[in-house]
Amino acid sequence: MIFKVFQASEIATLFELLSVNRIVGPIEKGRDVNDSPLYDFDVVYDFKDLALDYGQTIHSAKNYFLPYRENLCTFTFEDDAWEKDVDFGAYEAHVFFGLHPCDINALNKLDKVLMGNNYPNPFYGAKRSNMFIVGHSCTPTPSCFCHSMGSDSALSGFDLFLTLMEDEYFAEIQSSRAYHILENMETREATHRDHLLFRKASSRKRSLFKCEVDTSDLTKILDMEFESEVWRKWGGKCLSCGTCANVCPTCYCYGVEEEVNMDFSHASKVKQLYSCNLLDFAQVSGGHNFRPESSTRLKYRYYHKHRGFVEAYEESLCVGCGRCGNACLAGITVPEVIASVRGGEK
Numbered sequence: 001m002i003f004k005v006f007q008a009s010e011i012a013t014l015f016e017l018l019s020v021n022r023i024v025g026p027i028e029k030g031r032d033v034n035d036s037p038l039y040d041f042d043v044v045y046d047f048k049d050l051a052l053d054y055g056q057t058i059h060s061a062k063n064y065f066l067p068y069r070e071n072l073c074t075f076t077f078e079d080d081a082w083e084k085d086v087d088f089g090a091y092e093a094h095v096f097f098g099l100h101p102c103d104i105n106a107l108n109k110l111d112k113v114l115m116g117n118n119y120p121n122p123f124y125g126a127k128r129s130n131m132f133i134v135g136h137s138c139t140p141t142p143s144c145f146c147h148s149m150g151s152d153s154a155l156s157g158f159d160l161f162l163t164l165m166e167d168e169y170f171a172e173i174q175s176s177r178a179y180h181i182l183e184n185m186e187t188r189e190a191t192h193r194d195h196l197l198f199r200k201a202s203s204r205k206r207s208l209f210k211c212e213v214d215t216s217d218l219t220k221i222l223d224m225e226f227e228s229e230v231w232r233k234w235g236g237k238c239l240s241c242g243t244c245a246n247v248c249p250t251c252y253c254y255g256v257e258e259e260v261n262m263d264f265s266h267a268s269k270v271k272q273l274y275s276c277n278l279l280d281f282a283q284v285s286g287g288h289n290f291r292p293e294s295s296t297r298l299k300y301r302y303y304h305k306h307r308g309f310v311e312a313y314e315e316s317l318c319v320g321c322g323r324c325g326n327a328c329l330a331g332i333t334v335p336e337v338i339a340s341v342r343g344g345e346k
């Protein structure tokens with residue numbers, strides 16, 4: 001890894017250099033009932049709109065490469081001939097400016113599932129390979145527990161990662177593209193003092209976490225508590241609305257619908273992101289539903305994140321961003337659910 005340092009004010013120059021591409025970053029979208037700012041990722045046209053001091057966005061950045069609804073292919077029929085058209089939807093390069101470590105780690109996890117297996121997803125891969133990522137340091141919000149999930153620091157999955165230290169940025173450079181872009185700015189080599197300041201910024205961040213999840217032996221405890229009443233307690237609160245999966249940066253479950261128009265001249269196959277908490281998620285042809293109770297659906301979401309994925313990839317599928325708990329109208333949060341499972345609550 002190559003480290004450089006530049007003046008904090010130079011970040012506007014970096015934005016300008018990258019603005020020949022479409023830039024997506026955190027923007028203030030409004031205010032909540034306490035008059036605190038609400039942020040989300042959106043296309044940024046002006047550097048002044050980029051809110052790099054954001055706490056957490058409502059949605060993750062996943063929808064730019066895993067859209068909620070995506071046309072997989074279209075068929076056109078004419079007489080005895082037919083044509084199939086496939087559009088991977090990677091129209092232009094995206095720069096993601098200001099992703100926090102948890103969201104970069106979420107992307108790395110999605111890559112393992114959607115690009116690293118025997119059947120890579122070309123729709124995801126086309127968009128994913130067409131992006132440039134500028135990571136940015138963060139200050140933990142009260143609901144962040146990324147440090148518990150090992151996602152508070154990004155080691156890979158970005159081109160450039162910027163840590164604000166006093167009035168300068170410490171830049172971690174991980175791609176030749178990032179290196180060449182920085183050649184157009186005023187930078188200097190990182191010194192020993194900068195390394196010390198970087199460590200100080202890391203320990204300050206660690207000291208600010210207010211929320212945590214004890215993950216020690218969690219997969220074993222989940223195996224022991226599969227029949228626990230805890231699942232009925234939390235399932236009883238769950239509204240089966242699917243909001244948690246909607247905002248989660250690592251939820252990728254989907255369904256596929258086939259649509260044919262009335263005169264049989266066109267047909268299409270459409271992919272729709274789905275949530276395992278929705279009532280009909282496990283319903284199959286003939287109408288049987290393998291998980292008719294909200295408690296079993298909620299339980300399986302937790303087992304996928306904290307048990308099944310760990311078994312397959314030796315890491316959790318949850319990055320501890322806290323979005324699902326913030327968005328849940330029933331007040332269901334990962335730290336509380338895991339604590340009650342660990343506590344053997346009945």
Ligand code: SF4
Pocket residue numbers: 237238239240241242243244245277298324327328329330331332
């Ligand atoms: S846990 Fe909360 S957000 Fe998720 S489906 Fe249930 S009520 Fe909706």
Ligand code: SF4
Pocket residue numbers: 244247248249250251305317318319320321322323324325334
């Ligand atoms: S399960 Fe919740 S806390 Fe974990 S990554 Fe998804 S939204 Fe974030």
